[in-house]
Amino acid sequence: MPYPEQMVAPMRAELTEVGVQELRTPDEVDRYFARKEGTSLLLVNSVCGCAAGSARPALKAALEHDSRPDHAATVFAGQDLEATERAREMIGPVPPSSPSVALFRDGELVHFLPRHLIEGQSAEVIARELTAAFDEFCN
Amino acid sequence: MGTFHDTSDPLHGITVAVTMNDSVVVGRCHERDSEKVLLLDVDEHADDAGEMPRSEYLARAARFGVWAKHERLSIPAGEVLEIQPLSSYYTRPGEAAQPEIAGVSQSKPGTEDSAQAKSDAVTVEIATEVPGTVQSAVNLTAAAAQEVRRLIAAGENEGPGLRLGVAGGGCSGLTYKLEFSEPRDNDVVVAQDGFDVYLDPKSSIYLRDVTLDYQGGLGGKGFQFNNPNATNTCGCGESFAV
Numbered sequence: 128m129p130y131p132e133q134m135v136a137p138m139r140a141e142l143t144e145v146g147v148q149e150l151r152t153p154d155e156v157d158r159y160f161a162r163k164e165g166t167s168l169l170l171v172n173s174v175c176g177c178a179a180g181s182a183r184p185a186l187k188a189a190l191e192h193d194s195r196p197d198h199a200a201t202v203f204a205g206q207d208l209e210a211t212e213r214a215r216e217m218i219g220p221v222p223p224s225s226p227s228v229a230l231f232r233d234g235e236l237v238h239f240l241p242r243h244l245i246e247g248q249s250a251e252v253i254a255r256e257l258t259a260a261f262d263e264f265c266n
Numbered sequence: 267m268g269t270f271h272d273t274s275d276p277l278h279g280i281t282v283a284v285t286m287n288d289s290v291v292v293g294r295c296h297e298r299d300s301e302k303v304l305l306l307d308v309d310e311h312a313d314d315a316g317e318m319p320r321s322e323y324l325a326r327a328a329r330f331g332v333w334a335k336h337e338r339l340s341i342p343a344g345e346v347l348e349i350q351p352l353s354s355y356y357t358r359p360g361e362a363a364q365p366e367i368a369g370v371s372q373s374k375p376g377t378e379d380s381a382q383a384k385s386d387a388v389t390v391e392i393a394t395e396v397p398g399t400v401q402s403a404v405n406l407t408a409a410a411a412q413e414v415r416r417l418i419a420a421g422e423n424e425g426p427g428l429r430l431g432v433a434g435g436g437c438s439g440l441t442y443k444l445e446f447s448e449p450r451d452n453d454v455v456v457a458q459d460g461f462d463v464y465l466d467p468k469s470s471i472y473l474r475d476v477t478l479d480y481q482g483g484l485g486g487k488g489f490q491f492n493n494p495n496a497t498n499t500c501g502c503g504e505s506f507a508v
Contacts, residue, residue: 177279222331241331243281243352 129206130174138172139203141183145190148200153213156202160217163234165197166265169214171225172203178246179226185245185253186228192258194265196230230260237264281331283324283355284341285348288313290320292332292352293339303341303349307334328355404430404465405477406458410489413480415460417446424448427455427462430478431469442491443469444478 129135143149147170150156159167170186173179190199202214204225211225218229221239228245230238238260245253277295284291284303289312293305309332311323318326406414414428423446431443449455449464456463465473477492 175279222333224331239330243328243331244356246280247351247353 142201145187150202150210151207153209156213159200167198167231168196169229170201171227172201173225181250182226182245184250188254189257194261281352282349283352286345292327305339308336308339324355404473407479410478410480427464429464
């Protein structure tokens with residue numbers, strides 16, 4: 128059952144205020160992934176403070192790195208259910224995980240950071256992981 | 267923003283692998299007490315299922331996650347042999363196990379260095395007795411303890427005790443921390459001859475069986491962590507996994 132919207136609104140804003148596109152519907156997900164050229168990032172957001180509480184600031188920091196994906200978007204697991212389900216189809220055979228970060232290049236999943244590699248880590252550590260992936264795939 | 271959990275258990279909310287005699291389960295740790303370990307979103311792997319060896323299952327789970335077969339699973343504490351964060355089984359493709367920590371060298375398990383370090387180690391038992399889990403312990407060699415006392419006597423430290431810990435470092439790995447410090451809330455404080463060792467509860471999980479050694483002199487390596495559980499490092503060379 129989704130949390131009250133007023134509780135999660137700041138968690139949405141934390142990403143959208145730095146330009147991360149929020150995908151609220153399956154159609155929005157489809158349109159985001161219809162663009163195959165270049166690099167695209169998807170963060171599966173979550174209310175879980177243990178992990179998403181660090182993942183969001185980590186992504187914000189990582190997006191200031193010199194190399195970064197051409198596009199960045201987010202879906203909110205547990206909140207925007209249909210959009211999240213559609214996004215997970217895009218991530219492919221990887222088990223559902225939230226929060227998680229998926230990086231695509233030319234439409235192909237090239238890097239995936241599941242929840243269990245985020246939880247318990249500081250935002251700084253997660254950002255380093257993301258920027259390492261950006262350096263590898265976004266140049 | 268966004269923390270909805272209310273618990274002091276360092277494994278709460280952490281995806282763990284629970285090892286039992288003939289199976290291993292992976293799930294998000296929700297609750298532990300003297301009777302049970304309660305996991306959420308749980309997958310299980312039975313050794314006799316014939317799918318793949320346990321080690322391969324854990325390696326795959328650590329890399330990609332698991333498909334949950336159960337929303338909740340309560341495991342009797344008496345059946346649990348060990349609980350470890352799933353991330354501790356993570357190995358980047360193509361990486362070998364050779365921990366090398368920034369600022370602190372580390373010998374490989376089984377080498378002469380680590381064998382010597384173990385031989386005169388003083389075991390410090392850490393009081394993290396959660397039923398069904400393996401008790402943590404960290405060791406200081408006599409040489410390490412002596413050097414700590416010397417540094418404290420030099421009087422240029424930030425606190426009266428030695429803090430050993432781990433922090434996130436590198437690509438999803440862990441980095442050792444070693445510093446002089448004041449005690450903090452919830453620290454495990456272990457009295458040594460002339461100083462205290464402080465460990466935060468979360469770090470103590472990863473410091474199980476780790477030995478801190480010291481090698482001085484011109485050819486010495488300084489403080490050195492020997493971790494028999496370390497399995498790999500990440501590409502940046504600053505972190506380890508256990």
